Amino acid sequence: MPGSTFQTNPIDLYRLLDECHRGAIQLPDFQRSWVWDEDRIKSLIASISRAFPVGAIMSLDTGGPVNFKPRPIEGTPPEAGRVQPQSLLLDGQQRLTSLYQVSIRGEVVETVTPKRKKVRRWFYIDIRKALDSSVDRELAIVAVPEDKIERSAFGHPTGLDLSTSHKEYAALMFPVTQVFDWDRWQDGFDHFWSGADHGATRELFRAFKRQVLENFKYYRVPVIALDRTTSKEAVCVVFEKVNTGGKPLDAFELVTAMFAASGHELRKDWYGGGAEKGRQRRLAEVLRLGDSEAGILAGVSNTDFLQAVSLFHTRDKRRAAEAEGREAPPVSGNRQALLDLPLDAYLKYQDQVEKGFVQAAKFLHLLHVYRIFDLPYQSQVVPLAAILADIGSAWEHDGNRRKLVQWYWCGVFGELYGSAAETRIARDFMEVPAWLSTGVEPTTVKDAIFRADRLKTMRMRISAAYKGVNALLMKEGARDFRSGQGFDHTVFFGENVDIHHIFPKKWCVANKILPSEYDSIINKTPLSYRTNRIIGGDAPSKYLGRLEKGTSDSPAINRRTLEHHVASHLLEPLLLYEDRYHDFMADRQRRLIGLIEDAMGKRVYGGPVIDEGEDIDVDDETGERQAVLLAL
Template identity: 25%
Template structure:
């Protein structure tokens, strides 16, 4: 591992050698964080290494270093892009350099050494101050340390003991070494993977975000396209799709390369993305429309797995001026696949491999070829509904909600149809309640917990308030004449009024299982 002194870091930035790629986030440290870094360097605490990528070819898009516009690269100097450690390098440069003017007013740049502070191992001896807060009887500006003239001017009138203390502090910073790891390669796929693993904790798809910085043209703003798509989807409750960069990147890759594998993402060509983005957007909108019209999915939140949108986008993608027609048989095949994916939590483990397989099969379906979409194990047991608890953001709970919505539920008290579009678009816990009230069950000895999936149904807050803590035998009288229809659509056994909770759970779980099997075998 190499090392750089603080002066060398400053010089490399000033000669244009150290640069920030556009795929890096901006400077986010606050002034206190910068002051603590100075304290760590001074006390010789470990503060991490920096990772540089040396390349012969400059990137088309770059970032400023914090508030500083970077100078052009001097001839014959190697080009090093910062992959990790940007916050530390920006802090060090901003604190000590005296050559570049700031493009923004950043108070954190004014970091001072408090030479009156107790040299405690825990407390910092460095602080960020506004010029008005500066006290010459206790503060020394770090920016003066590497400027000989400024340092001599700032220390010449100080008492000897203070000057000696500051000289010792200066020596520490002059001798400080920053560990540097350097990778030299022209293979951007390798750089992408390294950056991903260092900065993104292994989240594969952020790799494509940095690819966009390398290939997008100046007349194509991908983020603007995403914002426009979010605006188009907002009236339908799916604006979150346009804001989920990773999900959209997967959709783009799936349409263009038929793959969501990271290595294939790296190979994407910016020009192709630009020319076919409208086709991709059409696919997303078509997928959203299909989910709303056929499955009562009114927001990204109540979709069991966001990844379901990816194969659907592939199926519905087409040139905007064209028209995609699909048969009733294709529709039913997609519906069966949807329910099988949801009930089996198919995209929870090995999502890339499962998505890869489903993308290939849905393309075959789209092209009228033989396919095996949904041809994977999809058995379901009664225990699915008895052993799992209802938590609104779990896949099992979301799938249960959509299955109940598929039956077009009725209000328990008024008998009116539940407004699914409103309930599922807002998607909050207030529209789903217990058939056997929790307060009632609290005093009962039961095998099953009150929050088991089999005990949940569509029930508005107002209906739930009227039912309160009453058992079914008591609140049954509150239900209108079409109570049997209400119970049938909710898949509730009619003898639930005997108030035997454990028996009810078993019977309803059996009904729910039967409906789940039906959906997975025929789609509706």
């Protein structure tokens, strides 16, 4: 029946920490290790000592459909790991672990300084400062080294020595390890400060107990307890919403925890272990060329890989339902499909899918897409890899390869993989292989529309179509102005090829041409670093003249040969020699439209378009810099 799948109850802090100690509360294995620094721990202790709220925690009752491998709270005794937990902590790990470590665990705490140095600390409350309302409570919380003697940066003792109980009593420094059980410490304190002369000091501790320690004893933490019927997707969504200060939870972490419950180490598959390379590294090294750090697949994420596997699994389920006459579930690679992915399906398809990604890298190189930086859509790599994994060597046949290339460019120039691509990924996985055998065009090919005037607004690498034009020019035979070499992978990496202005920015600014015009892809083309240095900021007529005459490190080039190199970029050489910028822009736009039409296998749209809003002009250098950051 309808109703809430959770309860909200305040629970005593001590009870929660004791349940952590006994193993009744544990962590799902996807939770990261405890990492709070000593300043944050001090702040947490200070808040509890004043009975200030520190936020709710969230737990999930065990025994339901979400079967995560549990992991004890850090620092708990070995026995805690041998207990079947009653609940798993989804949010609040850092707070509960910190409080457990500094209090009832009773041992030195391993933490980090604000400078990220690993240290071992004991935590104390300065009784005098804690009772002084004019002192910030956080200043009353003190962390001391493992031997309980404070030292200067040069290692010399600074005066605070808490290495014995008597020294704690004398300094009026209360150990946080005793906040829930202070009687024995108080007995020692009273004995140390016995006598009529020290009555005020003994009373000071009693005030401290009433105003500070009892806040720990009676502190209650709001607990949102999800019952065991909560679905996997709900757990994922809830965790993302509440865990804003911790590690973002993705489907991979959840699937990792669920597979771990069956004894499989998914994280080891992906990240590797010891000398064994994980799948992440293997994919990153596929077709890694030159001195580049990684290949074209370095951006493939663990969820991308699981998404491709889930396409095969959900297709199997659909086919089985169709064979039995049942309602067929959709083929999907969305988050729910990943969360429902069983271990046996993952094991069945993992190797096949990995081979598909390797083939995808080869396919992209054939299209002259060599770097992640130049990859039009990372999201389109998933269906590409899944399709290639499905059809095997059939993609190497000329007719099939031509169709795959057309589908790929339709996705790029139709700008169809920019956002919310999950439905399209699944549809392409089903429709593209069928197209190779039946001739029925996939929806992506049908849907793709490229507007002729779009070329004028493509000014930065964050545009997939911008990257697509660059790759197409190289694929269709563009040659470097200076060397005359085509841009295969050897030249691309060896000559540091990138996309550069044809009419240089400096010349355009001097001739009062707006950035919105001269920064468009129409005025750009792939060139080597050395060639671009020769071009400089001069008019095309001047730099072409320099290329003809040659330089100290570049031989002269026959004009006819140079014109041939220039024309390979879909440029009319005469327009450059005569510096006819506006005629050049119109001519190049027409030629690029033809290039895109050939790639998509359809005419571009030249009619009127009504767009909501206005184009935002972004400085090209700023945009390129942002694109670089996005690519890293």
